[in-house]
Amino acid sequence: MPHGLTAGVSLKPQHFADALQASAPGLWFEVHAENYMAEGGPRLAGLAAVAxxxxxxxxxxxxxxxxDEPPDAAHLAAWARLVERFQPALVSEHLAWSQRRGVYAPDLLPFPRTGEALDRIVGNVARLQDALGRQVLVENPALYLPLKGHEMAETDFLAELVRRAACGLLVDVNNAFVSARNLGYGAEAYLDALPADAIGEIHLAGHAPDPGLGEAMLIDSHDAPVAEPVWRLYERLIARVGPRPTLIERDDKLPPFAALIAERDRAHQVLTRTPAHV
Amino acid sequence: MSELSRFQEAFSDALAGELAPLAPWIDGEGAEARFAVHRNTIARGCAEALADQFPTVRRALGAARMAAGAIAFSRQHPPASPSLMTYGAGFPDWLASFPPAADLPWLAGLARIDWARRDVLFAADRPPLGPETFAALAPAAYATTAAALHPATALLWFDDATPSLWRALQADDAPAEIELAARPEGLLLLRPGLEVAHRVLGPGAHAFLSACRAGLSLAGAGERALLAEPGLPLSQTFTDLIAAGAFACVRPAAALVP
Structure with a gap:
């Protein structure tokens, strides 16, 4: 795997001190870039120490x-400063939209997968990669709302995006599981269809049933341990594509750091018992 | 308009109001409940950002009233930037006209201070200027030299004792009853290292720092301070502010403003 990364943990400021004490082969940390777009202060200093x-x-x-517009110029510039300063091993974003015409909605919104949308996203990924001077990984979304107007399956859409924009994929196995359940298709077949060579990172997270709709609608809540069916999909994916840097994602109901490390160790075991595919 | 633009326009309209504009793209039954996931995620993201930015307002209002206020604000003033750390600059003024807060006239003032604290927290890091620099100034230089405030400082003034109220609400054993004295007060928020500190200011110290911020000479700032508060122990006030880390550098004073 690149950089010797095996399994990592998403990192919140509450866990900076624990992270600095941690030691495990292949351990790495991921943060949300938007939370570090400051001139200075303790949060940036904490990340600098971990980095x-x-x-x-x-x-x-x-x-x-x-x-349907290019990424916000000021936001791209803030991204470029962070990448310049921290020289991250991995950089990633989502196959989604959240900002247009000067309004930002803190969510990852769906869209009909048309040829026009693909052209637009290819252009936006190229702008991002040019601004950062490096390849980025694009993550498959968690979907809740069945839409009309799709011209391509999501796996074909992602494969075309990778081919045309020369980006990589961040495969969120929990998103694949949640979307398959919510929209009524098979998660195994979905993951089997993703182009193996493009996968640069994997996300694992917990989900929760929708408070109103129950098990028929799963929410990508990032507030619970990774579910067993998601672990099984992950093991199947790794057996197919070989080891890839894998993140335990947790954004809410943050458990003690040791609990995240225990989940991370489980992913590390999966990765290190799987030989690299040549 | 392109198909993607039409879809995103309709989706944005549906987020703000009814699902109807999105009908051409809806596939299957039960879309309203599914679409609500997006409405909820957005409302929650905005409310959490504002609760982070305005912890004292949240403490004074309680979590439920804070969330209700934050969601009402975010519907009228959605975020413009994906960096939610910068979201909420308009919240203090908006709170002043928020009907459920009509009986809490001090709330907007607390919000102003919380926002200033946020600015100080994320401002540039810089070692503060120590007393040696000032000790080395010849007496005549006080008339031509200004002391620049540290980049991680915020200076505020209130016609009432909102700063003392804000300070009382920072403590873990914050008072259950909120009392606001009529005495005017200033507040200095500053972060010489990694932690934000604050000090409540009288009129003299506030006038001194305001004059420094405007680029007046140290002598000029001292005159302003004594004018605002005739009994002020000027030398001790200056020494305390230096020790607190309020200054970043010395530089030639700006022309005197009458």
Missing amino acids: AAFPISLHGVGLSLAA
């Missing part, structure tokens, strides 16, 4: 790559 000791990954939630 001096471990590889880090910058994960974006606000570049709105699927919007």
Whole structure:
């Protein structure tokens, strides 16, 4: 795997001190880039200390790559400053939109997968990669709302995006599981169809049933441990594509750091018992 | 308009109001409940950002009233930037006209201070200027030299004792009853290192720092301070502010403003 990364943990400021004490082969940390777009202060200083000791990954939630307009110029510039300063091992964003016409919605919104949308996203990913001077990984979304007007399956859409924009994929196995359940298709077949060579990172997270609709509608809540069916999909994916840097994502109901490390160790075991595919 | 633009326009309209504009793209039954996931995620993201930025307002209002206020604000003033750390500059003024807060006239003032604290927290890092620099100034230089405030400082003034109220609400054993004295007060928020500190200011110290911020000479700032508060122990006030880390550098004073 690149940079010797095996399994990592998403990092919040509450866990900076624990992270600095951690030691495990292949351990790395991922943060949301938007939370570090400051001139100074303790949060940036904490990340700098962690980045001096471990590889880090910058994960974006606000570049709105699927919007019908280019990414916000000021936001791109802030991204470029962070990448310049922290030299992250991995950089990633989402196949979604969240900002257009000067309004930002803190969510990852769906869209009909048309040829026109693909052209737009290819252009936006190219702008991002040019601004950062490096390849980025694009993450498959968690979907809730069945839409009309799709011209391509999501796996074909992502494969075309990778081919045309020369980006990589961040495969969120929990998103694949949640979307398959919510929209009524098979998660195994979905993951089997993704182009193996393009996968540069994997996300694992917990989900929760919708408070109103129950198990028929799963929410990508990032507030619970990774579910067993998601672990099974992950093991199947790794057996197919070989080991890839894998992140335990947790954004809410933050458990003690040791609990995240225990989940991370489980992913590390999966990765290190799987030989690299040549 | 392109198909993607039409879709995103309709989706944005549906987020703000009814699902109807999105009907051409809806596939299947039960879309309203599914679409609500997006409405909820957005409302929650805005409310959490504002709760982070305005912890004292949240403490004074309680979590439920804070969330209600934050969601009402975010509907009228959605974020413009994906960096939610910068979201909420308009919240203090908006709170002043928020009907459920009509009986809490001090709330907007607390919000102003919380926002200033946020600015100080994320401002540029810089070592503060120590007393040696000032000790080395010849007496005549006080008339031509200004002391620049540290980049991680905020200076505020209130016609009532909102700064003392804000300070009382920072403590873990914050008072259950909110009392606001009529005495005017200033507040200095500053972060010489990694932690934000604050000090409540009388009129003299506030006038001194305001004059420094405007680029007046140290002598000129001292005159302003004594004018605002005739009994002020000027030398001790200056020494305390230096020790607190309020200054970044010395530079030639700006022309005197009458």
